[in-house]
Amino acid sequence: MAKKQFKAESKRLLDLMIHSIYTQKEIFLRELISNASDASDKSCYNALCSGSVPDRERYEIRLTPNREQRTLTIADRGVGMNKEELEKNLGTIAESGSFQFKNDVEEKEGVDIIGQFGVGFYSAFMVADEVTVVSRKEGEEAAWRWNSKGSDGYTITQTEKEEPGTEILLHIKENTETENYDEFLDQYRISDLVKKYSDFIKYPITMEMTKSRKKEDSEDYEQYTEKEVLNSRVPLWKKSKKELSEEDYKAFYHAQRYGYDDPVKTIHTNVEGSLTYTALMYIPGAVPYDFYTKDFKKGLALYSNGVMIMEKCADLLPDYFGFVQGLVDSADLSLNISRELLQQDHQLKAISQNLTKTIKKELLSLCEKDWETYGKFFDAFGRTLKYGLYSDWGMNRETLQDLILFHSSKDDAYTTLKEYLDRMPEDQKYIYYGTGESMAKIRSMPAAEGVLAKGYELLFFTEDVDEFAVKMLQSYGEKEFKNITDSDLGFEAEAPSEEYADLMKKIKEALGDRVADVKASTRLVSHPACLSTRGAISIEMEKVLSAGPDAQKAKAEKVLEINTGHPLFPRLEAADEEQLRLLAEILFNQALLIEGLPIEDPVAYANAVWKLLDEQKS
Numbered sequence: 009m010a011k012k013q014f015k016a017e018s019k020r021l022l023d024l025m026i027h028s029i030y031t032q033k034e035i036f037l038r039e040l041i042s043n044a045s046d047a048s049d050k051s052c053y054n055a056l057c058s059g060s061v062p063d064r065e066r067y068e069i070r071l072t073p074n075r076e077q078r079t080l081t082i083a084d085r086g087v088g089m090n091k092e093e094l095e096k097n098l099g100t101i102a103e104s105g106s107f108q109f110k111n112d113v114e115e116k117e118g119v120d121i122i123g124q125f126g127v128g129f130y131s132a133f134m135v136a137d138e139v140t141v142v143s144r145k146e147g148e149e150a151a152w153r154w155n156s157k158g159s160d161g162y163t164i165t166q167t168e169k170e171e172p173g174t175e176i177l178l179h180i181k182e183n184t185e186t187e188n189y190d191e192f193l194d195q196y197r198i199s200d201l202v203k204k205y206s207d208f209i210k211y212p213i214t215m216e217m218t219k220s221r222k223k224e225d226s227e228d229y230e231q232y233t234e235k236e237v238l239n240s241r242v243p244l245w246k247k248s249k250k251e252l253s254e255e256d257y258k259a260f261y262h263a264q265r266y267g268y269d270d271p272v273k274t275i276h277t278n279v280e281g282s283l284t285y286t287a288l289m290y291i292p293g294a295v296p297y298d299f300y301t302k303d304f305k306k307g308l309a310l311y312s313n314g315v316m317i318m319e320k321c322a323d324l325l326p327d328y329f330g331f332v333q334g335l336v337d338s339a340d341l342s343l344n345i346s347r348e349l350l351q352q353d354h355q356l357k358a359i360s361q362n363l364t365k366t367i368k369k370e371l372l373s374l375c376e377k378d379w380e381t382y383g384k385f386f387d388a389f390g391r392t393l394k395y396g397l398y399s400d401w402g403m404n405r406e407t408l409q410d411l412i413l414f415h416s417s418k419d420d421a422y423t424t425l426k427e428y429l430d431r432m433p434e435d436q437k438y439i440y441y442g443t444g445e446s447m448a449k450i451r452s453m454p455a456a457e458g459v460l461a462k463g464y465e466l467l468f469f470t471e472d473v474d475e476f477a478v479k480m481l482q483s484y485g486e487k488e489f490k491n492i493t494d495s496d497l498g499f500e501a502e503a504p505s506e507e508y509a510d511l512m513k514k515i516k517e518a519l520g521d522r523v524a525d526v527k528a529s530t531r532l533v534s535h536p537a538c539l540s541t542r543g544a545i546s547i548e549m550e551k552v553l554s555a556g557p558d559a560q561k562a563k564a565e566k567v568l569e570i571n572t573g574h575p576l577f578p579r580l581e582a583a584d585e586e587q588l589r590l591l592a593e594i595l596f597n598q599a600l601l602i603e604g605l606p607i608e609d610p611v612a613y614a615n616a617v618w619k620l621l622d623e624q625k626s
């Protein structure tokens with residue numbers, strides 16, 4: 009019997025499959041089961057068209073592993089194929105979804121695409137060295153046997169088959185040094201694969217499972233077989249919301265291993281229209297242990313009509329919502345995913361944009377309706393949101409600015425920016441914030457005094473990212489953010505006195521380039537001196553940046569402010585040149601210490617203090 013050759017492009021794909029080094033060979037089972045399910049759909053449809061009501065249970069998809077013969081059979085009761093169809097469908101891939109895939113592989117060597125998109129029937133050759141298809145088309149008597157050992161071609165012969173439908177018989181490859189193929193003959197492994205990829209196929213996927221039990225009246229065990237349905241069939245997310253309780257959602261969250269905690273929010277949406285999809289998403293209640301490491305993989309599972317096509321589709325979520333767990337099921341994708349990769353990208357993008365909006369909306373509503381839970385959520389993932397503000401040049405400000413919380417001097421509790429704004433007295437020009445390790449430290453900063461004394465509220469920035477995030481935001485509700493150490497606070501209680509200009513100049517000379525300016529302060533109440541800054545870089549930013557590669561460039565422009573009302577001030581006024589140099593040195597270095605900045609020359613500072621103590625003595 010003459011062997012027929014595969015069409016050229018089919019042969020190339022076949023070669024790729026046969027020699028695949030792809031680690032996820034297991035997806036062949038998903039592909040074959042999906043084909044069986046499609047064929048059953050078509051048969052159902054035909055039945056409906058001819059006026060009968062199809063019985064779903066009839067469309068069983070049977071899996072039969074045989075260890076001795078190294079075979080695995082996937083049998084369905086679907087429409088089947090006649091000779092021409094076998095020829096057309098399995099002899100060439102030009103018409104099937106795999107065609108587009110082939111082009112893609114050649115362009116990008118992206119063999120991992122196999123795991124993400126359907127590659128159909130040919131994936132069988134990743135695990136089998138011989139494939140036999142026996143098929144009988146519904147409404148016809150003849151059955152046909154298609155057989156191929158790979159890229160050298162295939163044969164089609166007539167045969168007999170009792171019922172319409174298709175049986176795919178895989179002869180599983182022998183193990184090699186590096187690859188284990190035996191696993192595809194193992195009933196538990198097969199059962200796991202069905203659960204993983206095909207759990208929500210609507211037809212029963214069955215297998216005769218070999219089990220053992222104790223014999224009656226004896227200590228011996230015996231083996232017996234029992235047919236099991238491997239898939240749970242109805243996807244939770246396809247049920248209507250009304251049918252589902254919070255417990256159902258929670259159980260699913262845990263079954264999918266999204267987290268060990270309970271989610272703080274479940275989002276179940278059904279979208280119909282130009283884009284049709286169902287999404288089931290969860291906001292976790294606790295941070296996954298690897299969340300802030302590079303090991304964490306963000307993304308949602310992607311399903312097409314109940315069949316999983318990707319475990320973690322990162323493109324569905326922006327990084328700042330990377331904590332969201334769940335899945336998206338879209339029938340739209342099944343049409344495009346294997347056929348038009350480009351178009352598929354476009355669809356994914358549109359879905360992702362929609363999901364981002366939905367997540368934002370739900371978080372806002374949580375924030376409004378359940379402040380306590382939102383606070384808990386923010387404790388866990390607030391940092392991610394703030395990084396989101398900072399990244400992409402502040403592009404996501406619209407999405408994120410109302411989701412951000414800061415602790416406020418009002419009561420040390422969280423506040424939204426909107427609440428802060430609503431409480432602002434009319435004369436307040438800026439949104440004030442202080443940066444530091446803790447709320448207590450910021451509160452005790454000399455620079456905080458003036459702002460608090462004015463009765464203005466202060467936001468506490470205790471994380472590195474905070475100030476960078478608001479720098480991107482620039483303003484909120486037309487009010488700019490202002491670091492309390494900025495030399496211009498927007499309220500000068502009284503104009504800085506000219507009276508001291510001379511003295512300030514002398515102190516500036518004593519300190520040289522280390523300060524940009526020295527001025528009589530209008531903000532200090534009880535402290536003798538403090539540092540403020542001019543320009544874009546604050547002291548806190550200098551600290552963060554000095555740990556990075558641009559350390560030298562990233563210096564804050566420091567202004568030493570001196571409290572002319574302080575009891576020690578007259579000593580400055582009375583000091584001679586030598587003493588003034590000494591006092592300036594001490595004031596400046598102490599101001600550095602208070603800000604948590606290192607002293608450049610600790611020995612000189614210590615000497616200055618000792619000298620002062622020595623003078624005191626006499």
Ligand code: ADP
Pocket residue numbers: 043044047084086087088089097098103104105106126127128129130174346
């Ligand atoms: P795709 O499913 O992406 O079209 P495949 O290579 O998986 O590509 O299959 C090619 C064609 O072969 C299918 O479109 C279908 O018409 C036919 N086919 C595959 N498996 C079966 C089956 N079990 N029963 C009936 N037809 C099938």
